[in-house]
Amino acid sequence: MEDQLNHAPFGFMTLSEDGLILSINKTLLDILNFSQEQLIEKHVNDIFTVPTKLFYQFYVIPLIKVNKKVEEMYITLKSFGNNEVPVIMNAKFRTSDNKSSIDFALIPIQKRSEYENELLTAKKDAESALHAKHKANAELKIALEHLKAKQEELIELNNQNHQYKVDTITKLEFARKIQETSLADSIQNEHIQIESYYRASSELSGDMYGFYRIDQDRYGIIILDVMGHGVSSALITMSLHSLFQRLISFGNSTEMVMQELDNHLHRLFHNNEDARHYCTAIYLLINTASQQIEFINAGHPPALLQKKDGQQLELNTTSLPLGIFESTKFKAKSFTYNKGDRILLYTDGVTDPLGFNHLKPLLLINKDLPNTRLKELIVHSLNNEQNLQHKSDDQCFLIVDVN
Known part of the structure; x- marks a missing residue:
């Protein structure tokens, strides 16, 4: 590195596309109180705070890939003594001798x-x-x-x-608009009708769902809830969404879908225990030809199965939540349904204000109503004035009718 850049009045470093620190100037080393030997060839996560790691992975990197640069972004670095160092970041992607790298200029803003x-x-x-x-x-x-x-x-x-x-x-x-756009549309055909409801407690949600027609007879339905709220949970939710959409649409087994989602969370937070998030989820694989349903419930609130005659059963937890232990094994359970049965899947943002014992009679009393009308009744209950104090959580539910 040229001596003039090495002692510039701002921090400067160059990363590989994989995030390894290829070079770093003395100014930045002095700011962070590291030696060059401690950081060269190390991953940049070593000097990022937890929020910056997530922001960098899910926002900065995609933006650089599209625009080849970012300008005037606020992030926080972590010094050798674990002190936070706020900086303004400019970055530019460049290619030299068939090798790609990213240059970063980092200007401290501790003067306030x-x-x-x-x-x-x-x-x-x-x-x-x-x-x-x-x-x-x-x-x-x-x-x-x-x-x-x-x-x-x-x-x-x-x-x-x-x-x-x-x-x-x-x-x-x-x-938020991108997150809502990714949600699946209703399905209404002679074999199955699926209605959905989704409301975020803030700008972004940690709840997500998806339902997909795999082939002529099979449908995959999933609903999940990432721990926490806000930006970090929403970023994790979106990364899980792109994965389960692909896994389900390709017709993978129930066990493989949940195992791959679990593996993804462990890879995402490898060596970053402080940032680790877990996720509850329930996945249903419905075969309308054999009238068979396979499901796995990973620590999620139990789905309600209401038979045509009004009998109600719970699809309870079958395994630990996703992202808890790497050794977790997922095994599906199955049952046969009858035409006219109804299934309600939901996140805890629905049961917290209404109470689990409120959903059961609500379904039973209105068992002959179409799912579109039942959806309106549940939403009305959630919006009732006496429940306004509970609206601090994301709310999401799915109503599935099988014929």
Whole structure:
């Protein structure tokens, strides 16, 4: 690295496409209190905080691949002593000698607190000058000018912070639209009718569902709930969505679908226990020709099976949630259904306000209603004024009628 870049007034590093640190300048090493030997050829996650790891993997990398660069992004680094170092990041993708890499310029923004301290100092100086009998007017004028300059700097920093918040809200809204667009549409045919409901508690949701027609007779239906809320859970949910959509659509076995989702979570958080998330899920594979249903319930609230005559059964947990232990084995259970049976799958955001014992009579009393009308009744119950205090969780449910 050239000496001029090595001592530049900003951090600089180059990564491989796999995230390995190929070079890093002395400025950044000094900021993070690392030696070059500690970081060269190490993965960049070693200097990322947990939120930055997720943000980098699910947002920054895809953006670089599309635009070949990113500009003015706020992230936090982690020093040798595990202190957070906020920076503004610019990055650019480049190819040289048939090798691809990513250059990063990282500008620390820790000056705000220093500006505030300087502002307080300047104010005290001004007050002292006013009350000091022997201070000259010239000294007072200088102190006041210094105060004004610091106030202007603080105003500028506040404006930048406000713009960052506005940009973040815009990006979250865009991400929410992408998440909702990925949800499956209703299925209505002579063999099966599926209706769905989905409402996020904030901009982004940790709940997700999908249902797909695999072939003429088979349908795959899944609903899952990632631990937590907000951006991190939503990013994990979207990565699981792309995987289970492919696994189910290709007709993989019930056990393989759940095993691959479990493996994906373990790979995602390998060597990052602090960021680990688990996920509850239930997957149904319905064969309308043999009237057979296979299912696996990985720690999810039990689905309700209501027979045509009104008898109700629960599809209870058959295994631990996804992402808990790598040795977890998933084994499907199966049962035969009759035409006219109904299945309700849901996340705990539905049972928390309504209560599990509210869903059972609601289904039974309205067993002859079409699932579209039953969906309206459940949504109405969720929106009832007496349940408004419970709307802090994502809400999602599926109604499946088999004929």
